[in-house]
Amino acid sequence: MKKGIKKRAAALILIMTCIVAACSGCKKSEEEKELNLYTWDGMFPQEVLDGFEDETGIKIYYSNFDYDEDMLAKLEETKGGDYDLVIADDYIIELAIKEGLVQKLDKTKISNFSNINSLYQGQFYDETDEYTVPYGAGIPLIVYDPAVVGFEITGYADLWDASLKDSVAIIGNYRVIDGIALKTMEESFNTEDLSVIEAAGEKLKELAPNIRVINDNNTQDFIISGEVSAAFLYTSQVNQALAARPDLKVAYPKEGLGFGIMAAFVPSMAPNADEAHQFLEYILRPEVSAKCFEYIGYYCTNKAAEEYISEELKDVLVVPESVTEGEIIQNISEEAEELHSKIWNEFKAECD
Amino acid sequence: MTMKKRKNKSIYLMLVPIYAFTIIFVLFPILYMILLSFLSKAEVWGVVKEVTLDNYKKITEPLYIKTFLDSIKLAAISTGFVVLLGYPFGYFMAKLSKKWKRRMMELIMVPFWTSGLMRLYGWIIVFRSNGTLDQILMGLHITKSPLKLLYSYEAVVVGMIYALMPFMVLSVYSSAEKMDWTLVEAARDLGATKFKAFITITLKQTMPGLLSGVILTFVPSMGMFFVADLLGGNKIVLVGSVIQEQLTKGRNLPFAAAMSVVLMLLTTMLISLYKRVTGSGEMEGLV
Amino acid sequence: MKKNSKLTNFYLALMIIITYIPIVITVVYSFNESKISTIWSGISLKWYEELFRDRDMKEALRNSLVLAFFCCSLSAIIGTLGAVGMSKVKTKANHVIEYLATIPIMIPEIILGMVFLAVFSLLSIPFGMTTLVIAHTSFCIPYVLLNVKARLAGMDGSLEEAARDLGAGRFRAFIDIVLPLITPAILSGVLLSFAMSFDDVVISIFVTGPKVNILPVKIYTKIKTGVTPEINALATVLLAATVLLLFLSGWIGRRAGRFENKEDGNEERN
Numbered sequence: 015m016k017k018g019i020k021k022r023a024a025a026l027i028l029i030m031t032c033i034v035a036a037c038s039g040c041k042k043s044e045e046e047k048e049l050n051l052y053t054w055d056g057m058f059p060q061e062v063l064d065g066f067e068d069e070t071g072i073k074i075y076y077s078n079f080d081y082d083e084d085m086l087a088k089l090e091e092t093k094g095g096d097y098d099l100v101i102a103d104d105y106i107i108e109l110a111i112k113e114g115l116v117q118k119l120d121k122t123k124i125s126n127f128s129n130i131n132s133l134y135q136g137q138f139y140d141e142t143d144e145y146t147v148p149y150g151a152g153i154p155l156i157v158y159d160p161a162v163v164g165f166e167i168t169g170y171a172d173l174w175d176a177s178l179k180d181s182v183a184i185i186g187n188y189r190v191i192d193g194i195a196l197k198t199m200e201e202s203f204n205t206e207d208l209s210v211i212e213a214a215g216e217k218l219k220e221l222a223p224n225i226r227v228i229n230d231n232n233t234q235d236f237i238i239s240g241e242v243s244a245a246f247l248y249t250s251q252v253n254q255a256l257a258a259r260p261d262l263k264v265a266y267p268k269e270g271l272g273f274g275i276m277a278a279f280v281p282s283m284a285p286n287a288d289e290a291h292q293f294l295e296y297i298l299r300p301e302v303s304a305k306c307f308e309y310i311g312y313y314c315t316n317k318a319a320e321e322y323i324s325e326e327l328k329d330v331l332v333v334p335e336s337v338t339e340g341e342i343i344q345n346i347s348e349e350a351e352e353l354h355s356k357i358w359n360e361f362k363a364e365c366d
Numbered sequence: 367m368t369m370k371k372r373k374n375k376s377i378y379l380m381l382v383p384i385y386a387f388t389i390i391f392v393l394f395p396i397l398y399m400i401l402l403s404f405l406s407k408a409e410v411w412g413v414v415k416e417v418t419l420d421n422y423k424k425i426t427e428p429l430y431i432k433t434f435l436d437s438i439k440l441a442a443i444s445t446g447f448v449v450l451l452g453y454p455f456g457y458f459m460a461k462l463s464k465k466w467k468r469r470m471m472e473l474i475m476v477p478f479w480t481s482g483l484m485r486l487y488g489w490i491i492v493f494r495s496n497g498t499l500d501q502i503l504m505g506l507h508i509t510k511s512p513l514k515l516l517y518s519y520e521a522v523v524v525g526m527i528y529a530l531m532p533f534m535v536l537s538v539y540s541s542a543e544k545m546d547w548t549l550v551e552a553a554r555d556l557g558a559t560k561f562k563a564f565i566t567i568t569l570k571q572t573m574p575g576l577l578s579g580v581i582l583t584f585v586p587s588m589g590m591f592f593v594a595d596l597l598g599g600n601k602i603v604l605v606g607s608v609i610q611e612q613l614t615k616g617r618n619l620p621f622a623a624a625m626s627v628v629l630m631l632l633t634t635m636l637i638s639l640y641k642r643v644t645g646s647g648e649m650e651g652l653v
Numbered sequence: 654m655k656k657n658s659k660l661t662n663f664y665l666a667l668m669i670i671i672t673y674i675p676i677v678i679t680v681v682y683s684f685n686e687s688k689i690s691t692i693w694s695g696i697s698l699k700w701y702e703e704l705f706r707d708r709d710m711k712e713a714l715r716n717s718l719v720l721a722f723f724c725c726s727l728s729a730i731i732g733t734l735g736a737v738g739m740s741k742v743k744t745k746a747n748h749v750i751e752y753l754a755t756i757p758i759m760i761p762e763i764i765l766g767m768v769f770l771a772v773f774s775l776l777s778i779p780f781g782m783t784t785l786v787i788a789h790t791s792f793c794i795p796y797v798l799l800n801v802k803a804r805l806a807g808m809d810g811s812l813e814e815a816a817r818d819l820g821a822g823r824f825r826a827f828i829d830i831v832l833p834l835i836t837p838a839i840l841s842g843v844l845l846s847f848a849m850s851f852d853d854v855v856i857s858i859f860v861t862g863p864k865v866n867i868l869p870v871k872i873y874t875k876i877k878t879g880v881t882p883e884i885n886a887l888a889t890v891l892l893a894a895t896v897l898l899l900f901l902s903g904w905i906g907r908r909a910g911r912f913e914n915k916e917d918g919n920e921e922r923n
Contacts, residue, residue, distance in 0.1 A: 050863035055874030078874040081614040091774040227599035231877040365601040384735030478848040488675025574806040578799045589761035606761040626764040
């Protein structure tokens, strides 16, 4: 019997070795131009990546991070090397620039730079537009099922309504969620007044009985499947929810909107900075850009691309003027940030 | 004499890889983590060289103490159920015929080789409102409205048991498999009851397996949090999720390190307590 | 040794069935036409087509296999040698090393990932396959070590002694007597290691380099942006491959076994 197992083990190892050998055999040996792209999964449709590779002969290595901060950690440890082009959220870019991990763009290489919608330029993280190219914007919104929710939701405060007991799903970003409590108190998302944040924490605890799920990913699934009757979602999730269930309604909270921008930058020691610029030039082309935004489902940050976006998606991808009055969540003082994290954890414990 | 010397030398050689690897790639990183836990957070990222005990002081805040207690509670409950369900499985599995032993082993391993996340999503599809289970029950007119099974403490415990069970089964199995069954028969012949024979002979012989099973279950369950996040709807705050949040959104490396150090010490203490209570301190094993 | 009763066999069967419920669901939903994993809208093979077109996925699978191979072999060798060595040389240091070796499965993956990131950059090891192998090996060793130790604990040393008395060299005695006895434990340790390596997301995200995508990270990041049935299709394909592999190794093992038995028989007759 022992012999049998030994034979099996040997056979298994043999097969595995063969597979590995076969696999490493198919490695490309030729030296070629490359681009190391570092962002979340699903930020580009495959045809756009393929199109770039075919046109330029540059091979794209697309790798992913989980949180913005993972990316920052990686850049810190590699001193801004290893990666050529990063796409991340606004607030983390501010920090990366502060840490000297980002290089200035050579705009002579990006003739399409002028296609960018100026609404998204001159923002707090890059006031002079020297470092970044915006790539999509978003606003968390409330989506609800009018057939189940007995009233019209118009603002964040409606999520506190007693009739929504155990039937609300929310995203898991604490600055955003603590922020909506602040908004119901007519305060700014970015307040650094500790007593105000403390009060928001108390307000948030009253929301706890209504919370069924807190989840940062695929939050739209809960409203699509009917697990919850109202959900507070990111833009791309809002669009997915509406695509799957046209009967759902969207509310633009009257207390004021939160607003976020994603942008691309080239790390300070990027090994292939030229290729990164080429890629930026490519994705800023109006027709390519339109394809990208239709795919990722965030608001289009490319003015010239708007006319290329298909009619049925125009409504959801081209931002309404009113929306731009939204407030961007920015980096705040350490004490305030820490308090945010604390009231958030207390809120979660209350939900249990 | 010379013979003996040579013998020992070759045995020491066997120990070189594990000593070297553990010291370079485990001890060194752990020491680094401990060092971090005594430093202060830099403004944007990393640490500044200012020695402080603040990170440990912060852990004594009621919120974090509760988090630790909740994590221990969940790990203990899950491990308890895993022992109750997994021990008999491993034990009975060892009594199967040779052919079935092999098949069982394969049946246990195959799901393990698919993505753990995918398996959790499979459960979510089954248990969510209007999911597979609800549809079956409502189709059979057993229930009228969707049962809200997910996003509760029970769902998390079930998920933990599911994720950790194979470790227990395999450990118990490998120790029951080499058990000397004649001893059990002898005890029975000498008039011991089934129960007595089990306690005095079987349990004693399978103790190393049970012990390593408990360790392989309890230890990871202390730091595990993705099950609680997915099946519990993120509503249970565990040490693992606090550490994650401090490292990411909080960018507070030193505090996360301090929490990890405490978690490490706590787990170690609980394991050695467990060994003392079960009287397995003499045995080969951890700590 | 007594055979199991009907009741205990029923218990074994029941547990196995429960284990397979989510797997079956995963497989079934890989044929779902709808992109949304929570709605069933008809049978389709399009997700398989998409999967086979996905170049990144193939590359990630290849990298993951290479990684698992190196990490499993390394942990098997280090873990087994360590366990056997420790059972022979009893020093206090063993307990310390053994404790240290289990720390990687004790603390949450994310802090370990973060610390590895810092340490590798301190040791200036370039991020990529090497760092992945080291990191994965660190959390795979305990599975082999603990398994083999549990098997060795209380094992009868007299057999090996006898072999030595009969003049077998230390090495031969180890290969012929000890190794066969602990092979099942090594094997189950390696199988677990393989599973852990194939499933690790958090540590891998931190220690991987720009050109090495691996499967669990790919699956995880894809799930984050929406559970597409493509992932279900991938899980199904992996499952099928695993079953095939087991079947194949069983078949080869049996054939080799039969061949050897025949040889043994001949010898006896001679």
